[in-house]
Amino acid sequence: MATWLGKTAALAATAGLTGLAAPVWADTLPAFNLYGLPGLIDMPTAEPAPDGTLALTYGYVGGANRGSLSFQLAPRLSGTFRYTGIQDFDHPASVDGIYYDRSFDIRFQIFTETDWRPSVVIGLQDFIGTGIYSGEYLVATKTLAPGLAVTAGLGWGRLGSYGAMTSVGTRSDTILGTGGQPTADRWFRGDVAPFGGISWSPDKRLTVKLEYSSDDYEEERRSSDFDHGMPVNLGLDYRFDNGTQLSLYYAYGSTVGAQLTLPINPKTLGVPGGTESAGLPVKPRAPGSAADLGWTSDLPGTSDSVEAQLARALERENLELQGFRLEPTRATLRVRNDTYGAPAQAIGRTARVMTRLLPASVEEFVIIPSDRGMALSAVTMRRSDLERLEQDAAVDMLARTSFSDAQRIAPPVDLQSHPRFTWSLGPSLSYSTFDPDDPLRVDIGASLRGKLEITPNIVLRGALTKRVFGNLDEIDRESESALPRVRTDYGVFAREGDPSLRTLTLSFYGRPAPQVYSRLTLGYLESMYAGASAEVLWKPVSSRLALGAELNYVERRDFDQQFGLQGNETTDPVSGITRSFPKVNGHVSAYYDFGGGYNGQLDVGRYLAGDTGATLTFSREFVNGWKIGAFATLTDVSADDFGEGSFDKGIMLTIPLAIGTGTPSREGTDVTIRSVQRDGGARLSVPDRLYELVREGHEPDVAASWGRFWR
Structure with missing residues (x-):
């Protein structure tokens, strides 16, 4: 303890x-x-x-x-x-x-x-x-x-x-x-x-x-x-x-x-940032220059030159230009933000770069945040508003900005920089909580991660992990569950899977229709399961409501977490009973943003062990990236069959990595504290589910971070 x-x-x-x-x-x-x-x-x-x-x-x-x-x-x-x-x-x-x-x-x-x-x-x-x-x-x-x-x-x-x-x-x-x-x-x-x-x-x-x-x-x-x-x-x-309190009692x-x-x-910690270089200021146009359309006689050449300048300027802002379209009075720019946790900060910096490089007649700016090759929204603003309101509160600019779906108007992605390979070597942490034999078990090691972006929306990634020290391999507690051991064999995976191929997946992201997003992930999806996961999400740009569906086809991996599969049967080490579980699972989901950082999610469907039911998640998210929530899952498994804990429940905490560094970042550390991990209500772990990716580029999330627009 x-x-x-x-x-x-x-x-x-x-x-x-x-x-x-x-x-x-x-x-x-x-x-x-x-x-x-x-x-x-x-x-x-x-x-x-x-x-x-x-x-x-x-x-x-x-x-x-x-x-x-x-x-x-x-x-x-x-x-x-x-x-x-x-x-x-x-x-x-x-x-x-x-x-x-x-x-x-x-x-x-x-x-x-x-x-x-x-x-x-x-x-x-x-x-x-x-x-x-x-x-x-x-x-x-x-x-x-x-x-x-x-x-x-x-x-x-x-x-x-x-x-x-x-x-x-x-x-x-x-x-x-x-x-x-x-x-x-x-x-x-x-x-x-x-x-x-x-x-x-x-x-x-x-x-x-x-x-x-x-x-x-x-x-x-x-x-x-x-x-x-x-x-x-x-x-x-x-x-x-x-605020730390030390107490003594008799x-x-x-x-x-x-x-x-x-x-x-977290509410008072502020938005990470401050040590990054200041964004460029707005460059006002000369009086009367907005009416000059002489440059349009060489629109293709001018467009290519401006696009190259924009790409270099945005790179200095740690943003990536992915697509560009120039018209006499409108410019549409597709931008990828891998740096700023506040999406409005990326949009604001992009807009100010545009004022400095676009011809004077271009009055309408359309900025399209893009993630995994998906155009998330079209953020439209007037250049004259940027020039007039730079010294005013960000909320004044927000009132003059509109949001709409970007699928039909987004310029195509420029593939000149693809395929693109990146890799990293860093620490890894795996943990198990609240086993009475040892309330906290931890494995600490090294993880080699690689990502190949074939195109922005087709991504091959993998992770190799080697434990340096820890005690997850000592988990040897009898399961009280009457279900297949879809999660309670975790200790066996930890013992035999060192080193392990933690994940190896090929993912496809798309926009099949307006307001609709899709994902298909194939391969070794997590440490215990391989297969295919398909997801579709309906999310209007300005709506607080989103609906989604996910269908998975999986087989259990070998305990050594290499390339082999062992089929969907598990054997209880005490009773010797063998139980099988279905290869197909999935959920339909509803998401709702209540405002003020409060979010709810309801998932209904079939879980790994074949049980059916629902998971309710409620969380509070702060603009600076902190997130705290709780979840509970109830299925058709009785409390007796589930075993210790009666049903799956827990607390989630996300800590932004930028806290304390002063450097903006979109990365964070996710911690899930379960009261106990059993087999009932167990869900497949799939990276980059759509809702969290998509919502960051939509109006509710962008507006919530708009205070960073001029930063």
């Missing part, structure tokens, strides 16, 4: 915690309790974190190591994922005397604080899990003076286990063996107990806390030697300039505890 949290904390620190000056939002941060929630010591408060706050906590008290990841999803709504290792806990699932538990929380602020009214929050703790930390609460917090706040609340479940004053119905206290199931039959039922406390901050660094706890630690007292001497806890927090009259909290706020 400590290893897992330590490496996670190191990731957060690398992403931007270390060396930062005091951020403004840190002054409004609440203290975080031992459950990773805004709170006192064990008890919650009604203080929300600033919108967008992401907090990693690692705490210890009474033999329990608690690590959590909390996210303030909206100003009033937050969620928490927690992983706990309880020492000397008497339970059949304990490993070497330690019981590992996963749990999820959600809380909502009903009332904000005013001069006369306290903040009021309602919360569900461990509402999807084994139930060992299950509890609900209604809590109010009021600031009495600067730095002085009082809290009072009512708790149910675990938070109602000490000093109960009444009871509401009956409540089961059974610990669920597989976990992962909503425990709605327990919510706000059983004994109800009061809790409360007070916190005082003499300055912005120190906070002293005193609480009355309604947690009896019944399971810990029954299973171990935990001594619940009294219900009063005392705590001291120290906050560093960057709890229940018998034990000491400590916690480290690492908060960041």
